[in-house]
Amino acid sequence: MAPRKPENEHKVNSFRPFGKIASHVDPMVLWTFFGLFLISAVLLAFQLDTREDCTTTDIVLSNKQHTSGKAYTVGQVITFNAESSDKKRTDYAWEFGDSSARQTGAQVYHSFNKPGSYMVTLVSGKCAWNKEIIIIAAPAAPAEARPDIFPVIDGPGEVFAGRPVTFTNKTPGAHTWTWRLLQDNAEPHSGAAVTYTFSSPGERTLSLIVNGDTAHMVMKRITVFPARPQAADPAPDPGFAPPPPPPPAPEPEKPKGPTAPAVADDEFLFMLSQVTTKQKSAADFSRYLCDNLSARVLLNDKETDNFAHFCSRIYGKKKFKIEKVNLIKDANGCVKEIRIMYDRKKVLGIF
Structure with a gap:
C-alpha cells in the first residue's frame, strides 16, 4: 500500500506555451512557415531599397511655345522636355499617340499632322507620365483684299420707244455683271452688255452691280421719247420704166493649140518597135507630138x-527590146513626154 501524501502537498505542473499545438503539429511545418517569413521579409526589404520615386519628373513644354490653355496647330513643331530633379534618371522614351515612331532623350521635337486630342506618354524605368496635347487646324490665310471697283454704264441717256438700245460696261477687273431696270417685274440680266427695247415713252432707271459689290452699285437715268414715224419710200412713177441692163459682152474665144490624134501607149510602143526594123522614123510620129520632135524621153x-x-x-537596132511605154499628154492630146522601159541585158552595147 502506497504511503499517503500529506494534505498540504500540491501537484506542480510546468507551463509550456503552445505546448498543446506543438504536440499536434509537425515541427517541419513550423520550420517551413518560419523560412517563408524570412524570405518575405528579405523581398520586402529589397523592394523598399529599389523603389523608384516617380514624383521627381514631369513633362514640360518649351516656355516660348506653351501658355495656359493654348492649343497647337497642325504642323507646328513642339518641344517636349523631361524635367527631373533625379540626376540618375537618363533613360527617357516618348510616345505621342499618333502612331508615329517612339523617340528617346530628355528633350525631343514633334509635330502632329491632324487636328485632335493626343495623349503624350513619357516612360522612364518603372515610371510613366502623361500629358494631353490639343491640336487644331492651321488658320486659313486671309483672303486678298479686292480693290474697290467703281463701274460706269456706257450708253445713251435719251432713246426712242420701239428702238433697241445697248448699254455696256468695260470696267477693268470686272467678271460678273447684274443689270436691272428699277421697275416692277423687271428681270435681271448678266453679261458685259445688255440691250433693251422700251415700248413706251417715259423715264427709266437702269442699275448695274459689278462683281456682286452692292456697295458700289451704279444707276443711269434714261429718257424714252415717243417713237418717230418712219418716212415712207417714194412710190415709183408708173409711166417711167428704167431700161433693162445691157447683156454681158461675150468673152472672146481663146485660141486653141494644135490637137493630136489619139494614140494608146501600146500602139505607140508597136510603132517604136518598127523604128528598130527601119519601117518607121521619127518623122512618122510628128502628128502625135504636135510637130515637137524634141519631146523629152525618159529611159x-x-x-x-x-x-x-x-x-x-534605135534605128535598125533589132535587138533593142522595149518592154513598156507611158505617154504624158497635154490638154490637146499632144505627147509632151515619153517614158520608156527597156531590157538593158539584151541591148548591152547599143546604149
Missing part, C-alpha cells in the same frame, strides 16, 4: 533624151 527612169535623137539611136 528606165534614169536617162533622158529627146525623141528625134532617141529614134536615131
Whole structure:
C-alpha cells in the first residue's frame, strides 16, 4: 500500500506555451512557415531599397511655345522636355499617340499632322507620365483684299420707244455683271452688255452691280421719247420704166493649140518597135507630138533624151527590146513626154 501524501502537498505542473499545438503539429511545418517569413521579409526589404520615386519628373513644354490653355496647330513643331530633379534618371522614351515612331532623350521635337486630342506618354524605368496635347487646324490665310471697283454704264441717256438700245460696261477687273431696270417685274440680266427695247415713252432707271459689290452699285437715268414715224419710200412713177441692163459682152474665144490624134501607149510602143526594123522614123510620129520632135524621153527612169535623137539611136537596132511605154499628154492630146522601159541585158552595147 502506497504511503499517503500529506494534505498540504500540491501537484506542480510546468507551463509550456503552445505546448498543446506543438504536440499536434509537425515541427517541419513550423520550420517551413518560419523560412517563408524570412524570405518575405528579405523581398520586402529589397523592394523598399529599389523603389523608384516617380514624383521627381514631369513633362514640360518649351516656355516660348506653351501658355495656359493654348492649343497647337497642325504642323507646328513642339518641344517636349523631361524635367527631373533625379540626376540618375537618363533613360527617357516618348510616345505621342499618333502612331508615329517612339523617340528617346530628355528633350525631343514633334509635330502632329491632324487636328485632335493626343495623349503624350513619357516612360522612364518603372515610371510613366502623361500629358494631353490639343491640336487644331492651321488658320486659313486671309483672303486678298479686292480693290474697290467703281463701274460706269456706257450708253445713251435719251432713246426712242420701239428702238433697241445697248448699254455696256468695260470696267477693268470686272467678271460678273447684274443689270436691272428699277421697275416692277423687271428681270435681271448678266453679261458685259445688255440691250433693251422700251415700248413706251417715259423715264427709266437702269442699275448695274459689278462683281456682286452692292456697295458700289451704279444707276443711269434714261429718257424714252415717243417713237418717230418712219418716212415712207417714194412710190415709183408708173409711166417711167428704167431700161433693162445691157447683156454681158461675150468673152472672146481663146485660141486653141494644135490637137493630136489619139494614140494608146501600146500602139505607140508597136510603132517604136518598127523604128528598130527601119519601117518607121521619127518623122512618122510628128502628128502625135504636135510637130515637137524634141519631146523629152525618159529611159528606165534614169536617162533622158529627146525623141528625134532617141529614134536615131534605135534605128535598125533589132535587138533593142522595149518592154513598156507611158505617154504624158497635154490638154490637146499632144505627147509632151515619153517614158520608156527597156531590157538593158539584151541591148548591152547599143546604149
